[in-house]
Amino acid sequence: MSSSSPDRRLGGVSLIALAVWIGLVVAISIWMAGQAQHWLPVQASNAAPLVDGLFRFETGVGTFVFLGVISVMAWTMLVHRAEKYDESDAEPIEGNTRLEVIWTVIPLVLVMAIAWYAIQVNTELGVLGPMEHIHPLNAQEERGGYPTDRLPPEQVDVIARQWSWEFGYPGRNVSSTELHLELDRPVTFRLVSEDVLHGFYIPAFRLKQDVIPGRAIDFTLTPTRLGRYRLRDSQFSGTWFAANQADVVVESAEEHASWLKQGAAAPLQSGLSPAANEYAERQTAGRSGWPTVVPAPPPQVNVPGSSSLPHDA
Amino acid sequence: MTSTVLSPQPPASWRHYFSFSTDAKVIGIQYIVVAFFFFLVAGLLAMIIRGELLTPAADLVDRTVYNGLYTMHGTIMLFLFIFPVLNGLNNLLIPTMIGAPDMAFPRLNAAAFWMVPIFGILLIASFFVPSGPATSGWWSYPPVSLQNPLGQLISGEFLWVLAVALSGISSILGAVNFVTTILRMRAPGMGFFRMPVFCWTALAAQSLQLIGLPALTGGAVMLLMDLTLGTSFYRPEGGGDPVLYQHFFWFYSHPAVYVIILPVFGIFSELFPVYSRKPLFGYVYVALASFIIVALGLIVWVHHMFPSGVAQWMRNLFMVTTMLIAVPTGVKVFAWLGTMWRGKIRLTTPMLFCIGGLFNFVFAGITGVMLATVPVDIHVSNTYFVVGHFHYVIYGAAVMGIFAAIYHWFPKFTGRMPYEGLGKLHFVLTFLGANLNFLPMHPLGLMGMPRRVSSYDPEFAFWNVLASLGAFLLGVSIIPFLLNMISSWARGPRATHNPWNAIGLEWLLPSPPPEDNFGEHVPTVISPPYGYGKNEPLVEHQAEIERALTLAEANR
């Protein structure tokens, strides 16, 4: 009483049309997967290609599923409409067990495949704790790997506050409110917060880690592209959360060494804190708003840096 | 025997709806109307938010005001709109669909409803206390939510926690009622596998409320103690752990999203058969999938905490469990497609909202699978990608499903037909507005724009402008809906007992039904639901019942 009638098998023309349509959907899905890369920022860390590869794959598969479902919906809406004055019922098709099995098993296999791929990527990323250098096999790897692979990671202390970011280079006696990193050299961040939860997020690197007060979290990555990027607070941290951003500069080894040397010699001065500036304006202008936590004073650092130069991502 | 039991009642006097009535049908309307009032309030807040986000700088309102706006927008939409409106539909539909005269505990029902305007007032009042409203998002994560610059006891955050606690109690009381009613008060002959899917999904959703809400309440009690009594459950300086709160919060708040979407799945399952004139495809599987979703829904919560500092094994585990939910959900989506396939589809307003809702839901499901995978989630969590995803589910699918339900059952419970033209206009504006508002949020998130920001870097301006235009369109889309509801109820054409020619116990009652529905004369159910095209009666003596109803309608 419940299977679809067997005499309605697809005719030859319909089968070809269906095959063409499926081919078209596959082509669009593959194209979309390629397009997905454009929606993402430039790849500036060794994590980025891994994350982006997974995202492109998901976009492709997702496009295929979406177009598949929508084309079925569109087809029935066009072809299976009731005639204008026909109020009668349609065929009482109540189900089809074989179809149920198919559309349970295939999605199950599909999501488990995606999950398996994601676990592989996740393992490679290994974001918590020191990251192992498991680069996907590529030309660079074959030429002997990244030149600085065997260097120990640079240590950078990150202090998150309401509302500023302070970066310290222990052993080099340099502090800054602009993060400077060396190209192709692993860096281990030690993330601490002096007050509430913050989020350490650099979109160009594709990595994010919440900064939890009362804990110090170690977090390693390797920048792979020269440029200036944005670090944004990603865990709501109060009034000036949106302004709690800093610049990240990835520079060559020589430039990095010279920046550190100059920084060590520079006197301490007020670092960047847009929040502190806005708060001061707010007080003097007497603008209304609700009571707020007072921003921490700008960190005293060797190199304030800039927050208003153009950034790549 | 007189036929008065089956004659349509004159619509209840408007005074009824402001009283402490214990009639589930009155309470249902009360829930829905109050919910839409708060929908408008929270919607207005959204308009201001999107106004601010038209430009990169924080130049429309002060940042503290903005943070209060987005916090209250989320809080009001969830606790004062979506949960109450769904409880309203439960009140209208559960007793009538199962042939019960009312809910199991009518007075408890009324008490649970009246708590809603009370905690609603508490939340609105928080805008007027010196410290202002809560500003830490609808999650209210400590330690930031515990920062109380003025140090006053009656702060916005205090009122927020109180309101959420009262909301939890109201919901638990409602859940006890709905579950007892469905388990114990079904009509003779209505075994579980003859029960409409809406009741299955209601049972599933309310079970989640019962299991999940107390965890939230526990976490909130500890938050309140930290806020007011100086304890340190979540304060690191006192030995506490902020991440502990996140576990309590999400242990409820993830299942909460299934509490929201399951009834909408139920609505789709009820409506697709009516407007395709075909049985629901694979009814048993659709019903059972609801409970697989319940089970899985309870073991995925850590996917909201992937960047929090939880262990790698935890991330992988919860990624896998989250992915699995796609399977029973897919079973339902395919069932609705299978229902439409080779049906006789009528694109009425309810059907359009269902189809549009399904379209948006499939899209949201795909971005959901993306969010489930840890590496991608690390990049996009706490960005606009997530905001886009959940608004697609909530507005794009759930709210559209709720509109579908309202248009579909409006004749039954008001005795009037809604205007079809206004309904279709409402649909078009909603569908366009929702897509224009929420689709641009995905590239914003991928580019790295965090959520909850009162200002942003200039490169994000383009998509933000589009999103804001969509939001304003959504604001406008409410107008035909409100006009329709008010004028149809006041002077729309009178409805018969079954204007859509649907199959179900509620359609064997007059429109509107008498206070005790079938009363003593509950028909015995003799076939499974959705028997379109099978020409079998749903209940014994169906022909006599129909005849009596038609006669009474002819005589009025």
Add this chain to the structure above:
Amino acid sequence: MTTTPLPPANPSATHEGGHHANHNLTGFIIFLCSESVIFLAFFSGYAILRGSALNWLPPGVEGLEWRMPLLNTIVLVSSSLTMVAAEHFKAKEKLGLFRAFWLLTMAMGAYFLYGQAVEWGGLKFGLTSGTFGATFYLLTGFHGLHVATGVLLMGLMLVKSFIPGNYNGGEEGVKATSLFWHFVDVIWIILFALLYVWRT
């Protein structure tokens, strides 16, 4: 006006009397299951905070005195037995004995509360003495609230037992109260193990 025959009134669909009373117990059981989750939440919070703490005990505190709480536990557990006895006599329609054992149960519950208050009074740490103090008072306080509620409910049932014809509609009130009391008892046993038996 012609009358058309309606389906016969369905006796099993009555919504008065027996059916409604049954629903009360069902509803109460469902509510109790939900209530147990909040205790589970507090238990897990306690376990996580304690398990991950570097210094669990606040300065000046060496641990919890367990002898008095153990006595309280024995009293509370026994009160579940006296309650079972009370229900046994009620089933046999010996209302006098029912009321006697019911009152005894109430007294034991009240003693438990008294013992809890004495313990609280003698403690050298407060609510704000770190997570140790906070979790201790939260757990015992929330449980104590339930004991107090149980004693009040029992009082209500005791008063109602004097109303003639009170049990004609069923005895869901007594059943629900006794279920609640046993629930409170089980929660205490778990609590006792977590707070007093678990040694670092």
